[in-house]
Amino acid sequence: MSQTVFAPWEDPNEKPLIRFRNVTKRFGEFVAIDDLTLDIYAQEFFALLGPSGCGKTTMMRMLAGFETVTEGVIELAGQDIGQVPPNERAVNMMFQSYALFPHLSVWENIAFGLKRDKKAKPEIDARVEEMLKLVRLEKFAQRKPHQISGGQRQRVALARSLAKAPKLLLLDEPLGALDKKLRQDTQFELMDIQETTGTTFVIVTHDQEEAMTVASRVAVMDEGRVIQVATPASIYEYPNSVYVADFIGDVNIIEGHASASGTEKYKLNWVDSQAPIIATSQTSFAEGQKAHLAIRPEKIRISSEKPEDAENAMQGKVLDIAYLGNLSTYHVELPGGQVIKAQTANTRRIARRDITWEDPVWISWNATAGVMLEQ
Amino acid sequence: MKRLSWFNVTSLTLGFAFLYLPMLVLIFYSFNSSKLVTVWAGFSTKWYGTLFQNEAFLDAAWITLKVAVLSSCFATVLGTMAAYVLVRGGRFMGRTLFSGMIYAPLVMPEVITGLSLLLLFISIGLDRGVLTIVLAHTTFSMCYVSVVVSSRLMTFDRSLEEAALDLGSTPWEAFRLVTLPIIAPAVISGWLLAFTLSLDDLVIASFTAGPAATTLPIKIFSAVRLGVSPEINALSTIMILIVTVGVVTASLVTKRNAVRAQQEAQAAERATN
Amino acid sequence: MTRRTLLIAAPYLWLLVLFFAPFLIVLKISLSDAALAIPPYTPTIKDGVGAMFAELDFENFVFLTEDDLYWKAYFSSFRIALVSTFLTLLVGYPIAYGMAKAPDEWRATLMMLVILPFWTSFLIRVYAWMGILSNEGLLNQLLFWLGLINEPLVILNTNLAVYIGIVYTYLPFMILPIYAALDRLDPSLDEAAQDLGCTRTQAFWLVTIPLSKNGIVAGSFLVFIPALGEFVIPSLLGGSGTLMIGKVLWEEFFNNRDWPVASAVAVILLLLLIIPIVLFQRNQQKQQEAEQ
Numbered sequence: 027m028s029q030t031v032f033a034p035w036e037d038p039n040e041k042p043l044i045r046f047r048n049v050t051k052r053f054g055e056f057v058a059i060d061d062l063t064l065d066i067y068a069q070e071f072f073a074l075l076g077p078s079g080c081g082k083t084t085m086m087r088m089l090a091g092f093e094t095v096t097e098g099v100i101e102l103a104g105q106d107i108g109q110v111p112p113n114e115r116a117v118n119m120m121f122q123s124y125a126l127f128p129h130l131s132v133w134e135n136i137a138f139g140l141k142r143d144k145k146a147k148p149e150i151d152a153r154v155e156e157m158l159k160l161v162r163l164e165k166f167a168q169r170k171p172h173q174i175s176g177g178q179r180q181r182v183a184l185a186r187s188l189a190k191a192p193k194l195l196l197l198d199e200p201l202g203a204l205d206k207k208l209r210q211d212t213q214f215e216l217m218d219i220q221e222t223t224g225t226t227f228v229i230v231t232h233d234q235e236e237a238m239t240v241a242s243r244v245a246v247m248d249e250g251r252v253i254q255v256a257t258p259a260s261i262y263e264y265p266n267s268v269y270v271a272d273f274i275g276d277v278n279i280i281e282g283h284a285s286a287s288g289t290e291k292y293k294l295n296w297v298d299s300q301a302p303i304i305a306t307s308q309t310s311f312a313e314g315q316k317a318h319l320a321i322r323p324e325k326i327r328i329s330s331e332k333p334e335d336a337e338n339a340m341q342g343k344v345l346d347i348a349y350l351g352n353l354s355t356y357h358v359e360l361p362g363g364q365v366i367k368a369q370t371a372n373t374r375r376i377a378r379r380d381i382t383w384e385d386p387v388w389i390s391w392n393a394t395a396g397v398m399l400e401q
Numbered sequence: 402m403k404r405l406s407w408f409n410v411t412s413l414t415l416g417f418a419f420l421y422l423p424m425l426v427l428i429f430y431s432f433n434s435s436k437l438v439t440v441w442a443g444f445s446t447k448w449y450g451t452l453f454q455n456e457a458f459l460d461a462a463w464i465t466l467k468v469a470v471l472s473s474c475f476a477t478v479l480g481t482m483a484a485y486v487l488v489r490g491g492r493f494m495g496r497t498l499f500s501g502m503i504y505a506p507l508v509m510p511e512v513i514t515g516l517s518l519l520l521l522f523i524s525i526g527l528d529r530g531v532l533t534i535v536l537a538h539t540t541f542s543m544c545y546v547s548v549v550v551s552s553r554l555m556t557f558d559r560s561l562e563e564a565a566l567d568l569g570s571t572p573w574e575a576f577r578l579v580t581l582p583i584i585a586p587a588v589i590s591g592w593l594l595a596f597t598l599s600l601d602d603l604v605i606a607s608f609t610a611g612p613a614a615t616t617l618p619i620k621i622f623s624a625v626r627l628g629v630s631p632e633i634n635a636l637s638t639i640m641i642l643i644v645t646v647g648v649v650t651a652s653l654v655t656k657r658n659a660v661r662a663q664q665e666a667q668a669a670e671r672a673t674n
Numbered sequence: 675m676t677r678r679t680l681l682i683a684a685p686y687l688w689l690l691v692l693f694f695a696p697f698l699i700v701l702k703i704s705l706s707d708a709a710l711a712i713p714p715y716t717p718t719i720k721d722g723v724g725a726m727f728a729e730l731d732f733e734n735f736v737f738l739t740e741d742d743l744y745w746k747a748y749f750s751s752f753r754i755a756l757v758s759t760f761l762t763l764l765v766g767y768p769i770a771y772g773m774a775k776a777p778d779e780w781r782a783t784l785m786m787l788v789i790l791p792f793w794t795s796f797l798i799r800v801y802a803w804m805g806i807l808s809n810e811g812l813l814n815q816l817l818f819w820l821g822l823i824n825e826p827l828v829i830l831n832t833n834l835a836v837y838i839g840i841v842y843t844y845l846p847f848m849i850l851p852i853y854a855a856l857d858r859l860d861p862s863l864d865e866a867a868q869d870l871g872c873t874r875t876q877a878f879w880l881v882t883i884p885l886s887k888n889g890i891v892a893g894s895f896l897v898f899i900p901a902l903g904e905f906v907i908p909s910l911l912g913g914s915g916t917l918m919i920g921k922v923l924w925e926e927f928f929n930n931r932d933w934p935v936a937s938a939v940a941v942i943l944l945l946l947l948i949i950p951i952v953l954f955q956r957n958q959q960k961q962q963e964a965e966q
Contacts (some may be wrong), residue, residue, distance in 0.1 A: 090563075
């Protein structure tokens with residue numbers, strides 16, 4: 027296993043393909059992007075994730091050239107692209123609405139960009155055929171966009187934006203218009219195509235599952251700022267803030283005050299009625315500093331008997347059970363009124379499970395199960 | 402399946418009878434052989450014959466057609482530009498005045514538009530004739546074209562233009578290759594509207610036409626002021642028939658296209674399932 | 675950048691020269707005096723720029739208020755436009771309602787039937803009524819044959835003929851916005867009203883009419899505004915007693931050759947029109963905002 031892991035962001039000698047350097051974008055009084063600095067490397071599949079209005083679409087439109095930068099510099103392969111109009115950028119975009127030209131056939135849509143480059147006819151023909159093959163639409167070349175299905179339109183849009191072999195492909199909510207089943211299939215297809223063509227992809231999405239599935243790195247955004255940039259796994263396991271922890275997946279947030287209890291180990295005093303929670307943390311907290319423990323429901327065990335070996339254990343009663351098929355989430359109410367969510371995999375059929383509503387139960391977790399966050 | 406109540410059937414029948422009977426009467430009496438238009442004296446097509454020998458009418462028709470073709474083409478170009486500026490132009494100096502000038506002619510009484518243009522032509526010493534009518538008609542019909550085209554542009558998905566730019570088109574190529582083909586139906590209806598308005602116009606033409614250029618509506622107006630005439634009935638019948646054929650054809654084509662689009666959409670749906 | 679400037683400049687300059695400038699000229703001439711000359715007013719540019727502006731006065735406007743022909747004409751135009759707008763609404767609403775309730779496959783055809791007269795020559799449509807309404811016209815023949823009258827009814831060349839003409843020619847402008855409003859109406863609203871105890875008539879007055887208000891208002895303005903300045907209908911169907919301002923302006927200009935007074939008439943008409951136009955604009959804006 028000598029294959030190196032793809033992680034150019036960890037190599038200090040690697041030059042980023044895209045650099046946002048202190049970029050600010052204002053629309054009148056409104057600050058859409060606030061002093062943002064970010065590097066994206068060649069061949070990455072980079073996801074911009076955030077709620078609507080967080081500035082992710084503005085960032086993408088600045089890369090495409092549809093918005094100008096108010097302050098700061100955007101570099102593509104070392105060149106400042108601030109003054110380059112969209113039609114002269116080696117960047118292509120796949121639009122959320124697909125923006126397929128309704129009066130042109132699938133073939134002509136894909137050839138559109140190649141024709142603008144005044145390429146020779148045989149060259150254009152060959153490239154369009156190649157693209158049609160890539161997205162498996164050879165049979166539909168002569169159809170108009172309204173004569174094919176939504177999933178096929180999505181693939182035409184992808185083929186059209188890839189035809190010019192751009193250095194960078196921007197994808198604006200590329201799967202947003204598809205239904206859930208088709209979306210999951212298409213995610214893997216998208217990853218395959220990204221790998222085959224070796225193009226750098228920047229995807230904008232508000233769907234955290236989608237970002238986690240496809241991306242090599244994810245940038246979580248809020249109100250024009252990047253909150254955290256990391257691989258999907260570290261975003262999930264090591265969020266840097268309550269905002270990120272809460273935005274990605276389901277989480278319990280327990281607020282309290284930290285006090286040291288050994289190396290990289292703290293006690294979290296949260297309510298008087300409960301014993302302090304023991305948790306490890308690599309960031310250090312001062313004595314009595316306010317802290318939040320973020321802990322995922324699936325890291326919390328639930329049992330009818332008091333567990334022997336757990337570092338944290340407390341008793342409560344089952345308030346609610348959400349049955350999700352493969353999983354069940356238990357809402358456990360502690361004597362002080364706090365509610366903690368715990369999740370278990372449903373490995374047995376329903377009749378064999380022993381915990382039900384109003385049952386007194388124990389919930390427990392290890393010191394390493396959660397993350398301590400300052401804010 | 403909805404059924405119409407008696408009330409609705411009656412109001413539709415009476416309403417459309419009111420709209421169409423006067424025109425049918427006109428057509429009917431154009432085939433009357435008597436000069437007294439209200440007394441039926443047997444079927445005849447002689448008024449069509451005399452109409453086509455009346456040089457004054459034929460000249461006026463020719464001038465009207467020339468004016469309508471020229472002014473509707475100018476109006477379509479200028480109106481489309483104006484619509485594009487209004488919808489896509491962003492901010493520029495005097496934008497409010499510009500949009501005001503686009504909408505004002507739509508509600509302006511024709512007598513005022515006609516009077517003001519005449520006074521302009523006189524004060525700059527332009528001789529009244531075909532040119533002045535074309536200028537006048539272009540001015541008010543470009544506003545109609547602009548309203549028709551801008552309402553289409555407003556629903557136009559802007560990302561189509563952006564996609565064209567993104568794929569390497571210059572702004573002009575994006576307009577020519579993407580925007581124009583898609584808004585073409587609106588531009589064509591704008592042209593048709595401008596053409597019809599010009600054919601129809603009596604008041605503005607009366608102000609701006611000189612003795613050298615008399616249009617058909619001016620001719621008709623001076624004839625009918627003296628009372629009903631069978632020749633005018635024949636002329637009206639021809640004009641009504643041309644319009645009817647045009648409108649019916651257009652709506653049949655639209656309907657056929659809509660049906661076809663629906664079938665294709667259904668086929669596309671089936672293809673995926 | 676230069677291309678954008680050109681794109682804006684071409685239609686802009688066209689309208690400035692051929693729409694805006696003419697109004698300034700009308701305004702200027704309305705403040706001048708009539709003269710037996712070509713052009714028939716004074717001062718002109720030939721008298722020098724200083725003199726041209728120094729001699730302007732409001733004499734013509736004073737004249738308009740002194741001669742009761744003019745204010746009677748304004749008042750009568752207003753009344754005729756108002757009455758005929760109301761009549762158009764009475765005729766147009768049931769048609770629009772019937773269209774909105776018609777089966778879907780009829781809609782396109784009915785729509786075409788409403789629009790078709792709009793493409794047909796206005797002049798011809800007015801002319802068609804001359805043969806019907808005259809003393810020995812079709813209507814009188816019919817009534818005579820039915821034994822309802824012994825003497826022909828005098829309709830042509832009266833205000834009644836003008837009302838009929840306006841209702842007839844402007845009917846599509848009333849039907850289309852009302853139909854558009856009714857067509858958007860959710861039919862279950864009517865059913866809900868009946869479910870809650872309204873009779874069909876009550877449901878119509880309490881639900882359908884208020885919800886089609888925007889269409890009614892838009893249609894009424896679309897008829898009222900052009901009717902106010904109408905020229906063709908009063909001059910063909912109206913009589914010597916029919917006073918409408920469009921006709922007065924025409925006669926002042928072509929028959930009396932009094933350009934300054936004609937211009938003053940135009941300026942006052944424009945001022946009067948501003949009110950309904952602003953109201954109409956506001957209604958359209960409100961409607962657009964409501965849709966968003």
